Amino acid sequence: MAGKTTNEIVKVKIADLAVKKGEGTLVTIGLGSCVGVSLYDGIAKVGGLAHVLLSDSTQFSNQKKEQNPAKFADTALPLLVKKMEQQGGQKSRLKAKIAGGSKLFGKNSNIIGVGEKNIQMTRQTLEQMGIPVLAEDVGGDYGRTMKVDVYTGDVTISTVGRGEKKL
Amino acid sequence: MDHEESRVNQARMDMLKELANIGVGNAATSLSQMLEEARVDMEVPEVKLEELQEVPEHLGDPESAVGGVYFEAQSTEEDINLVCLFVLPLDSVKYLILKLLPGWASDASDIDVSADMGEMEISMLREVGNIVAGGYLSALSFITGLTFLPSPPQLAVDMSGAIVGAVIAETRLVDDKLILLKTTIHSAQHSIEGNVLILPDEGSLERIFKLMGVE
Numbered sequence: 001m002a003g004k005t006t007n008e009i010v011k012v013k014i015a016d017l018a019v020k021k022g023e024g025t026l027v028t029i030g031l032g033s034c035v036g037v038s039l040y041d042g043i044a045k046v047g048g049l050a051h052v053l054l055s056d057s058t059q060f061s062n063q064k065k066e067q068n069p070a071k072f073a074d075t076a077l078p079l080l081v082k083k084m085e086q087q088g089g090q091k092s093r094l095k096a097k098i099a100g101g102s103k104l105f106g107k108n109s110n111i112i113g114v115g116e117k118n119i120q121m122t123r124q125t126l127e128q129m130g131i132p133v134l135a136e137d138v139g140g141d142y143g144r145t146m147k148v149d150v151y152t153g154d155v156t157i158s159t160v161g162r163g164e165k166k167l
Numbered sequence: 168m169d170h171e172e173s174r175v176n177q178a179r180m181d182m183l184k185e186l187a188n189i190g191v192g193n194a195a196t197s198l199s200q201m202l203e204e205a206r207v208d209m210e211v212p213e214v215k216l217e218e219l220q221e222v223p224e225h226l227g228d229p230e231s232a233v234g235g236v237y238f239e240a241q242s243t244e245e246d247i248n249l250v251c252l253f254v255l256p257l258d259s260v261k262y263l264i265l266k267l268l269p270g271w272a273s274d275a276s277d278i279d280v281s282a283d284m285g286e287m288e289i290s291m292l293r294e295v296g297n298i299v300a301g302g303y304l305s306a307l308s309f310i311t312g313l314t315f316l317p318s319p320p321q322l323a324v325d326m327s328g329a330i331v332g333a334v335i336a337e338t339r340l341v342d343d344k345l346i347l348l349k350t351t352i353h354s355a356q357h358s359i360e361g362n363v364l365i366l367p368d369e370g371s372l373e374r375i376f377k378l379m380g381v382e
Contacts, residue, residue: 013220014332030229030328033336053219053336060341068219068343104333105237105321114336143329145230160232160326 012036015071017050019083026148031100033115035073035122035138036146038097039080039089039131040153046089047150050076054114055121073121081129096126097155097167099137099146115139135167178381180214183348186310187212191350191363194302201298202266202354210351217347219340222331225349226254226362229328234260236296237334238320240304242313247374249307249367250338251317253299254327259359260292266359267291289322296320299363311378335366342369 008024014034020026026049028036039048050070054060057072069075081091101115101122119138126133137144137157147156155167191209199207223229237252255263265274268287297320304315321337323330335341345366353360367375 014223014328014335016220030223030326030330030332032325032329032333034329034332053332054339054341067341071219071341102329104323104325104329105337114333118336143326145326 012049012051014051015053015068017048017070017076017080017083019046019048019080019087019089020150021046021087023151026150027146029145031144031146032102032104033100033113033118035098035100035115035118036144037073037077037080037122037126038099038146038148038153038155039077039084039094040097040148041084041089041093042095042153043093044088044090045151046084046087047148047153048080048084048089049146049148050080052076052118052122055117073118074125077122077125077129081131091129091131094131095153096131096133097135097148097153098122098126098133099144099155099157099167101138102140102142102144104141104143137165137167179376182310182376182379182381183214183346184212186306187214187348187350187365189309190303190306190365191352192302193305194299194363195352197298197302198295198352198354201295202356202359204354204356206356207352207354209353212348212350214346214348216344219335219343219345222335222345222347222364222366223328225347225364226327226331227256229331230326232257232325233327233330234292234322234324235327235330235334236292236299236320236322237338238296238300239318239338240300240307240315241318242311242315244313245374245378247311247313247315247367247371249365249371250334250340251300251303252331252334252364252366253296253361254330254364255359255361257324259361260324262359263295264288264291267295292322293320296322299361303363303365311375313378331364338366340366340368346372
């Protein structure tokens with residue numbers, strides 16, 4: 001579709017995920033210890049983005065209420081893949097880029113933080129699903145905003161005072 | 168919603184508003200003493216049952232740079248925990264540094280808080296966090312008759328969305344809906360403003376209501 005540009009932006013909030021096909025941008029603002037996971041199918045031009053809050057849903061499974069699966073890495077990523085498949089994406093073609101999982105608070109302590117656990121669970125879940133991780137911008141002690149170009153699969157990371165970078 | 172249910176909910180909301188009112192009133196008084204200023208104003212507290220996803224939006228643009236101090240408070244007698252987060256825009260952090268650390272900088276524009284802060288600035292902001300914390304904890308003790316102990320305040324300067332998300336994750340506040348109490352305080356003389364968010368987990372909230380006889 002030469003000459004046609006849509007700048008439609010879909011915002012993904014905390015503990016949420018979204019899928020977009022064709023063109024446009026998926027964006028999630030303020031990844032601290034949370035991890036942003038972008039999945040991309042370059043043939044079907046389907047992009048997905050999840051803003052994961054915590055790593056492991058099974059730690060909360062004893063609670064009486066059903067949990068929102070988008071909150072946890074182990075449940076959000078399978079759900080994201082499913083939604084992408086519904087839009088014509090194929091699991092075997094998906095490539096991942098991940099960002100976030102930093103330690104904003106208590107940066108000098110040696111305890112493995114929520115962010116580190118989120119990164120580990122994200123990598124592990126992607127590996128189990130056979131989805132390769134093309135690029136990462138994770139860890140550190142600062143927040144990130146993640147933008148995904150649904151047409152190209154390009155991911156842009158912006159920060160407060162640390163500039164922008166492409167993944 | 169039937170009449171009885173709405174009456175009960177109203178009673179619960181009123182109690183939470185009262186808690187926020189007393190808490191922020193205490194905090195504003197202490198802050199005005201710290202700033203040697205006659206007036207630190209506060210707005211009417213907002214109490215809301217909110218979707219987890221929407222909580223960061225309550226502190227303005229989630230991408231804007233802010234200073235955030237949070238702590239958890241725990242009752243010594245009952246299984247009650249809540250999280251208190253105090254968020255200030257970066258400009259307010261700079262004004263606080265100017266006011267409370269005299270000689271540190273001659274003008275707010277000289278201060279770069281997004282760079283790594285030194286011990287002095289960090290302990291100053293922690294102290295401000297302690298003051299806000301103290302105000303809420305004494306309000307909570309006053310209302311419930313229980314004693315609450317705060318965790319050491321944790322501090323970060325970053326995007327407000329990142330800070331709120333990290334606090335929710337660190338404190339494992341994972342209910343899909345959260346009760347939030349928000350109060351805005353400002354000091355006109357020093358252009359300092361801030362938002363206080365109180366987030367109790369659901370179980371703690373129920374136990375507070377039970378204790379207060381608002382069921």
